[in-house]
Amino acid sequence: MVKLLSSVQGYELFDGMSLEEANAMVECLDGHVISRDKGAAIFVEGSHANRFGAVLSGSLVVVKDGLDGKRIIIKRIGEKELVAAAQAFSGAKIMRVRVEADAPSRILILNAERVCSPCCNGCAFHARLVRNVMRIISAKTLELNAKIEILSHRTTDDRLLAYLHTFAEKCGSNEFDIPFDRQQLADFLCVERSALSAEVSRLARAGAFACHKNHFKLT
Amino acid sequence: MVKLLSSVQGYELFDGMSLEEANAMVECLDGHVISRDKGAAIFVEGSHANRFGAVLSGSLVVVKDGLDGKRIIIKRIGEKELVAAAQAFSGAKIMRVRVEADAPSRILILNAERVCSPCCNGCAFHARLVRNVMRIISAKTLELNAKIEILSHRTTDDRLLAYLHTFAEKCGSNEFDIPFDRQQLADFLCVERSALSAEVSRLARAGAFACHKNHFKLT
DNA sequence: TTACGTTTGTTGCCGTTCCAACATACTTGC
DNA sequence: GCAAGTATGTTGGAACGGCAACAAACGTAA
Numbered sequence: 001m002v003k004l005l006s007s008v009q010g011y012e013l014f015d016g017m018s019l020e021e022a023n024a025m026v027e028c029l030d031g032h033v034i035s036r037d038k039g040a041a042i043f044v045e046g047s048h049a050n051r052f053g054a055v056l057s058g059s060l061v062v063v064k065d066g067l068d069g070k071r072i073i074i075k076r077i078g079e080k081e082l083v084a085a086a087q088a089f090s091g092a093k094i095m096r097v098r099v100e101a102d103a104p105s106r107i108l109i110l111n112a113e114r115v116c117s118p119c120c121n122g123c124a125f126h127a128r129l130v131r132n133v134m135r136i137i138s139a140k141t142l143e144l145n146a147k148i149e150i151l152s153h154r155t156t157d158d159r160l161l162a163y164l165h166t167f168a169e170k171c172g173s174n175e176f177d178i179p180f181d182r183q184q185l186a187d188f189l190c191v192e193r194s195a196l197s198a199e200v201s202r203l204a205r206a207g208a209f210a211c212h213k214n215h216f217k218l219t
Numbered sequence: 220m221v222k223l224l225s226s227v228q229g230y231e232l233f234d235g236m237s238l239e240e241a242n243a244m245v246e247c248l249d250g251h252v253i254s255r256d257k258g259a260a261i262f263v264e265g266s267h268a269n270r271f272g273a274v275l276s277g278s279l280v281v282v283k284d285g286l287d288g289k290r291i292i293i294k295r296i297g298e299k300e301l302v303a304a305a306q307a308f309s310g311a312k313i314m315r316v317r318v319e320a321d322a323p324s325r326i327l328i329l330n331a332e333r334v335c336s337p338c339c340n341g342c343a344f345h346a347r348l349v350r351n352v353m354r355i356i357s358a359k360t361l362e363l364n365a366k367i368e369i370l371s372h373r374t375t376d377d378r379l380l381a382y383l384h385t386f387a388e389k390c391g392s393n394e395f396d397i398p399f400d401r402q403q404l405a406d407f408l409c410v411e412r413s414a415l416s417a418e419v420s421r422l423a424r425a426g427a428f429a430c431h432k433n434h435f436k437l438t
Numbered sequence: 439t440t441a442c443g444t445t446t447g448t449t450g451c452c453g454t455t456c457c458a459a460c461a462t463a464c465t466t467g468c
Numbered sequence: 469g470c471a472a473g474t475a476t477g478t479t480g481g482a483a484c485g486g487c488a489a490c491a492a493a494c495g496t497a498a
Contacts, residue, residue: 064368072368072371074364074367074368074371085357086357086358086360086361086364087357087361088357089353089354089356089357090354090357090358090360090361091354091357091358092358092361096361096388097364116346116349116350116353127335130335130349130353131335133353134308134335134349134352134353134356135308135309135310137308137353137356137357137360138304138305138306138307138308138309138310138356139305139309139310139311140360141305141309141356141359141360141363142305142306142309142311142315144360144363144364144367145293145305145316145363147367148293148363148366148367148370149283149291149293151367151370151371151409152291152293152370152409154373154409154410169315190370190371190373191373
C-alpha cells in the first residue's frame with residue numbers, strides 16, 4: 001500500500017482514525033497527491049465537481065472573476081483544511097469558482113462519490129469518515145453564517161464591533177488576540193484598510209475597547 | 220406505528236424513500252411534531268443543539284439579537300426545508316441563534332445523534348438519509364458562499380448586478396423572474412429598499428437590463 | 439547606526455448610501 | 469367604481485465609506 005499520508009495529526013477529516021486506517025481510507029477514495037506552484041489552478045470554473053481535496057502543505061485561495069474583471073477572493077484555505085467539499089457533496093455538477101495555490105502547495109485529491117458508496121474493501125471507517133465530513137461541512141456553514149451576520153452591517157464600525165463581539169463570544173473572554181493583521185481584517189470585513197484603522201482608533205478613543213496591534217480588550 | 224408524515228413529496232431529506240420508509244426513519248430518529256404560533260420560539264439561544272427540524276407547514280426565521288438591541292434576520296426557512304441542521308451536525312454544543320415561527324407553523328423535530336449512529340432497528344435507509352443530509356448541508360454552504368460573494372460588494376448597484384448575474388447563471392437564461400419583491404430583495408442584499416428602487420431605475424435607464432416588477436432581462 | 443521595506447495611523451475630497459418624507463402605481467374588498 | 473392598503477418610485481440633506489496620498493512606527497539587515 002502506498003502511504004500518501006505521513007500523519008493524521010490535525011486533520012479533522014481523519015479524526016478518530018489511526019494513520020494506517022486513514023491511509024487505507026485514502027486508498028479507498030482514489031487518493032492521489034498533486035503539487036502546485038503559487039498561482040497554479042487546482043480546480044477551474046466549469047470543471048466536473050466530483051472530487052475534493054485536503055491541503056497537505058501550503059495554502060489556497062478560492063476566487064471568482066467578477067464581471068468588471070476584478071477578481072474576488074472568496075476565501076483562503078489553510079493547511080489540513082478541506083477544499084471544494086461543499087461543491088463535491090452538494091450534487092452540483094460543475095465548479096462555479098476557481099481554486100488556485102496561494103503558495104507552493106501539496107493537495108490530497110479524493111473522490112467524493114466513494115465517500116458515500118458502500119465500501120468495496122469492507123474498511124470499517126466509512127461511517128466515521130462520513131461523520132467527520134458532515135461535521136466539517138456543518139462547521140463551515142456556521143462560520144459562513146457568522147460572516148454573513150457581520151457583512152449584513154453596512155458601516156465599518158458596526159462590522160468591526162460585530163466581529164469583535166462574535167470573537168469574544170467564541171473564545172469565552174473579552175480579552176483576546178485576533179488572527180489577522182489590519183489588512184487581512186479589512187479583507188475579511190470587506191472594508192478599506194485605512195478606514196478600518198481610523199475606526200479602530202476612533203472606537204478605542206470612544207472607550208469601546210482597548211487595543212494594541214491585534215490584541216483587543218472589550219469594555 | 221404513528222405516521223407523522225403524510226407525504227415525502229418535496230422533502231429533500233427523504234429523497235429516494237417511500238412514505239413508509241420515511242416514516243420508519245422518522246420513528247428511528249425520535250421524531251415528533253410541534254406546533255408554534257407566529258412569534259413563538261422553536262429553538263432559543265443557549266439551548267442544547269442536538270436536534271434539528273423539518274418544516275411541515277408555515278415558515279420560520281432565524282434571528283440574532285444585536286448589541287444595539289436591533290434584531291437581525293439571518294435567514295428565512297420555508298416549507299419542507301431543514302432548520303438547525305448545521306448547528307446539530309457541527310458538533311457545536313449550544314445554539315447561538317434563536318429560531319421562531321414567522322407564521323403559524325408545524326415542525327418535525329428529529330434527533331441528530333441518531334442520524335449517524337448505527338440503526339438499532341436495522342432500517343436500511345440510514346445511508347440514504349446521511350447522503351441526503353450531506354447534500355442539503357453542502358447545497359446550503361454553496362448558497363451562503365454566493366451570498367457572501369454578493370455582500371462583499373459594498374455598493375448597491377454592484378450587489379444588485381452580482382445577484383442578477385448569479386441568478387441568470389443559475390437558471391441558465393438572461394430573462395427570468397426573481398422570487399423577491401423589492402423589500403425582500405433589499406433585505407437579502409442588505410441595502411435600503413428606496414436606494415434599491417433608485418438603482419433599479421438608474422441601471423434600467425443606463426441599459427444594463429430591462430425590468431418590470433420582478434421580471435428581469437439582462438442585456 | 440543607517441537605510442530600507444512593511445505595517446499602521448491620519449487627513450481631505452468625492453461619490454454613494456441612508457433616512458425620511460412624499461408621490462405614484464398596483465391590489466383587494468366592498 | 470371607489471376606498472383603503474400595500475408596493476414601488478423619487479427626491480434632498482446628512483452621514484459614511486472609498487480612494488489616494490502622506491506620516492509615523494516598527495522590524496530587519498547591512
